[in-house]
Amino acid sequence: xTTALQAPPAAPAAxxxxxxxxxxxxxxxxxxxIAANVVLFALFFVWPGAIxxxxxxxxxxxxxxPDFIGFDNYAELFxxxxxxxxxxxxxxxxxxxxxxxxxxxxxxxxxxxxxxxRGRAVARIVFFIPWLISPIVTGVVWxxxxxxxxxxxxxxxxxxxGAPVPWQSNADISLLVVVFAGAWAGTAFNMLLFIAAIRxxxxxxxxxxxxxxxxxxxxxxxxxxxxxxxxxFIVILLSTIGSIKEFAMIQALNNGGxxxxxxxxxxxxYRTGFQNGQIGYASAASMILMVILMVIxxxxxxxxxxxxxx
Numbered sequence: 311x312t313t314a315l316q317a318p319p320a321a322p323a324a325x326x327x328x329x330x331x332x333x334x335x336x337x338x339x340x341x342x343x344i345a346a347n348v349v350l351f352a353l354f355f356v357w358p359g360a361i362x363x364x365x366x367x368x369x370x371x372x373x374x375x376p377d378f379i380g381f382d383n384y385a386e387l388f389x390x391x392x393x394x395x396x397x398x399x400x401x402x403x404x405x406x407x408x409x410x411x412x413x414x415x416x417x418x419x420x421x422x423x424x425x426x427x428r429g430r431a432v433a434r435i436v437f438f439i440p441w442l443i444s445p446i447v448t449g450v451v452w453x454x455x456x457x458x459x460x461x462x463x464x465x466x467x468x469x470x471x472g473a474p475v476p477w478q479s480n481a482d483i484s485l486l487v488v489v490f491a492g493a494w495a496g497t498a499f500n501m502l503l504f505i506a507a508i509r510x511x512x513x514x515x516x517x518x519x520x521x522x523x524x525x526x527x528x529x530x531x532x533x534x535x536x537x538x539x540x541x542x543f544i545v546i547l548l549s550t551i552g553s554i555k556e557f558a559m560i561q562a563l564n565n566g567g568x569x570x571x572x573x574x575x576x577x578x579x580y581r582t583g584f585q586n587g588q589i590g591y592a593s594a595a596s597m598i599l600m601v602i603l604m605v606i607x608x609x610x611x612x613x614x615x616x617x618x619x620x
Contacts, residue, residue, distance in 0.1 A: 359600070362593045362596050362597065363593070363597060365589055365590050365593040366383055366384070366590060366593040366594040366596070366597050367379065367380060367381070367383070367590070368590045369382075369383075369590050370589045370590040370593075371587045371588065371589055371590070372587055372589050373587075376590065379590070383590050383591050383593075383594035384594050384598075386591065387591065387594050387595055387598065392570070392573075392578065393578060393595065395570075395573070396573045396574060396575050396577065396578035397575055399485070399571075399572060399573065399574055400554055400574045400575045401554075402485070403485065403488065403489060403492075403553060403556070403574060404550055404553040404554050406485075406486075406489045407489045407492045407493055407496075407549070407553045408546060408549045408550050408553055410489065410490070410493040411492070411493040411496045411497055411500060411549050412500065412542070412545060412546060412549065414493055414497045414501075415496075415497045415498075415500030415501040415503075415504055415545065416500075416504050416542075418437055418497065418501050419501045419502075419504035419505045419508060420504075420508065420530065420534070422434060422437075422501075422505060423505055423508045423509060434505075437497070437498055437501055438498045438501070438502070439498070440494055440495045440497065440498050441495070441496075441498035441499050443495070444558075445495065445556075445558035445559040445562070446558050446559070446561075446562045447562075448491060448494075448495045448559050448562070448563075449491065449558065449559040449560065449561065449562025449563035450562050450563075452487060452490075452491040452494075452563050453562065453563050453564065456477040456478075456487045457477065457478070458474065458475075458476060458477050458478045458479060459474075461477060463475070463477070464477070478564055478567060478568060479568050480568070481568055481571035481572060484564050484567065484568060484571070484572055485572050487563070487564070488559075488560055488563060488564065488572065491559060491563060492553060492556060492559060495559065496549060496552065500545045500548075500549065503541050503544065503545055504538065504541060504545070506541075507537070507538040507540075507541035508534060508537075508538060510537075511533065511534060511537040511538070515533045515537075516529055516533060519532070519533060540614075543610065543614045546610065547607060547610050550606055550610070551603055551606065551607065554574075554575070554599075554602065554603060554606070555575075555576055555599070555603070556574060556576065557574075557576040557577065557580065560572070560574060560577065561577065561580075566581075575595070575599055575602075576599070578595065579592045579595045579596055579599065580592075582595065
């Protein structure tokens with residue numbers, strides 16, 4: 311009995327019926343989009359940053375040719391009490407504003423995802439309105455509300471027989487107004503992040519905990535908070551960076567007042583560079599601000615990575 315050997319099928323000839331996939335069509339579009347982003351990033355971030363770094367080693371005043379002076383600007387900056395005052399006020403503002411914004415956003419998000427909540431669509435729109443408003447408009451609105459001589463709040467207090475509150479002439483009270491205004495403006499975006507994170511928590515966890523007799527607070531503490539930890543990290547990181555470089559809202563609300571008591575670091579840079587004409591000195595302060603933001607981001611990333619590995 312003989313066995314017939316079958317010949318292997320012939321390979322398709324080049325240029326035959328099998329058509330080549332047009333890989334170039336799937337490469338050009340992503341590369342084009344990436345190139346556009348790289349160009350914009352280099353044009354509006356890298357290039358201004360490089361210019362600022364170069365100016366920080368000069369005595370540039372905005373007029374004439376800058377002269378190289380080395381680290382003199384940095385030495386003068388670290389000996390300036392006004393710089394340390396602005397830096398301390400900036401950290402104080404961030405320490406007060408970030409936890410308040412976090413608590414408000416998480417609390418509102420938890421209420422809006424509750425099965426007992428009614429009118430959630432309307433509530434989301436109402437709570438999201440502050441995010442749609444320009445920071446300058448936010449500052450103007452809060453200045454109108456908490457103006458010392460013309461503010462709506464003092465008007466109501468006077469109608470009730472009380473004494474006007476020094477919302478603008480007292481530095482600490484003025485800072486608190488800025489803190490509440492910043493938290494009010496930043497809560498909306500963080501609220502949306504928390505809503506999405508809470509909705510992604512499996513309902514089976516809550517049902518099992520409820521069967522075991524866990525209350526609402528216990529389910530929130532032991533299920534919701536650990537499950538949304540990555541979102542909490544993002545919210546805290548973005549809120550911290552945003553509060554440290556806050557400018558427009560504070561400028562419109564109290565202009566860093568009274569006087570320069572509530573000058574944050576960005577206000578200090580603005581006054582030094584644009585009002586006093588010390589571009590090189592202000593550039594050195596800007597480089598210090600950039601380093602501070604980078605250190606904060608790296609520390610929070612390290613903490614989050616260590617927490618995830620634990």
